[in-house]
Amino acid sequence: MTVPATPRRSRLGIVVLLLAVAIALLGMLAARGVGRLPDPLRSGPPPSFAPAAPGAAVLIGAGDIARCNSDQDEATATLLDALEGTVFTLGDNVYERGTVDEFRRCYDPAWGRHRDRTRFPVAGNHDWATAGAAGYLEYFGSAARPSGATWYSADLGSWHVIVLDSNCALVGGCGAGSAQLEWLRADLAASASRCTVALWHHPRFSSGRQGDHEALDPMWRALYETGAELIVTGHDHNYERFAPQDPAANLDEARGIRQFVVGTGGTDLRSMRATQPNSEVSNADTHGVLRLELGADGYEWAFVPVAGATFTDTGTATCH
Numbered sequence: 001m002t003v004p005a006t007p008r009r010s011r012l013g014i015v016v017l018l019l020a021v022a023i024a025l026l027g028m029l030a031a032r033g034v035g036r037l038p039d040p041l042r043s044g045p046p047p048s049f050a051p052a053a054p055g056a057a058v059l060i061g062a063g064d065i066a067r068c069n070s071d072q073d074e075a076t077a078t079l080l081d082a083l084e085g086t087v088f089t090l091g092d093n094v095y096e097r098g099t100v101d102e103f104r105r106c107y108d109p110a111w112g113r114h115r116d117r118t119r120f121p122v123a124g125n126h127d128w129a130t131a132g133a134a135g136y137l138e139y140f141g142s143a144a145r146p147s148g149a150t151w152y153s154a155d156l157g158s159w160h161v162i163v164l165d166s167n168c169a170l171v172g173g174c175g176a177g178s179a180q181l182e183w184l185r186a187d188l189a190a191s192a193s194r195c196t197v198a199l200w201h202h203p204r205f206s207s208g209r210q211g212d213h214e215a216l217d218p219m220w221r222a223l224y225e226t227g228a229e230l231i232v233t234g235h236d237h238n239y240e241r242f243a244p245q246d247p248a249a250n251l252d253e254a255r256g257i258r259q260f261v262v263g264t265g266g267t268d269l270r271s272m273r274a275t276q277p278n279s280e281v282s283n284a285d286t287h288g289v290l291r292l293e294l295g296a297d298g299y300e301w302a303f304v305p306v307a308g309a310t311f312t313d314t315g316t317a318t319c320h
Helices: 008-031 072-082 100-107 111-117 131-144 179-190 214-225
Strands: 057-062 086-089 118-120 152-156 159-163 195-199 230-233 239-242 258-262 279-283 288-294 298-305 313-318
Touching: 057 118, 072 111, 072 288, 086 111, 100 111, 100 131, 111 118, 118 131, 118 152, 159 179, 179 214, 195 214, 195 288, 195 298, 230 288, 258 288
Parallel strands: 057 086, 086 118, 159 195, 195 230, 230 258
Antiparallel strands: 057 288, 152 159, 239 258, 239 279, 288 298, 298 313
């Protein structure tokens, strides 16, 4: 007796059903970690450095950090777990609006492990997206405004560390006559340190998508006139290092300020645009943190990538 052939539509239905079952089983296994490939951002040995030289201080950090729907902030926080030093942030600490709830749910489980040694937090535009930067100020407390304003300074080892607020329109300006610029000039005049580093969010110069921020020229000039060494910023979601330059972007090896952009703390990275004058190194595909070893007469820098990544950038320089 001839057996009737299975209709083609029935065979197709069976195949679809089997595929659905297989996908469901794979999903269950993945949820339990069965058969999952190692995460390249979490594998590999932790970073290590020789102990800092006697009398030197170490600063480590980045900007543009935490998102609830990303684990890259956890990958950079894991770097901090293995690195000694004082932590700084460079603004846009948590997305999207810097609310108290976002700090609690998204920032605190990762970089929050190092809140006690985060001595130099910086406010970014996403932190100011909540009125009065209320979430940022509540989370970091007195560390974010030790003297009442969102700009402040302190000595670290032999260095003078200045935190400024580059959200100029929200803090009364950054130019002539502004409270922040007047404070900066007075602070620089009162400092006895040979070496100075300034931290803020928006880069004065950048080859990234956001580009240059000319409104910050007065603060850059004040720092240049008093011989500051470094400015470290975020905002553009990439890494970039500039050669020492003057306020007009002219190469100045003798008195110029070296600027870093370190918007690599955890949020999505973005491609570079046209390379600006004096840009020496840039990278737009690696999360990580910047480590600065600050000595009595100079500094060392190292971009530390998340585990599994290979890009890095290191160097040394002397103070003016």
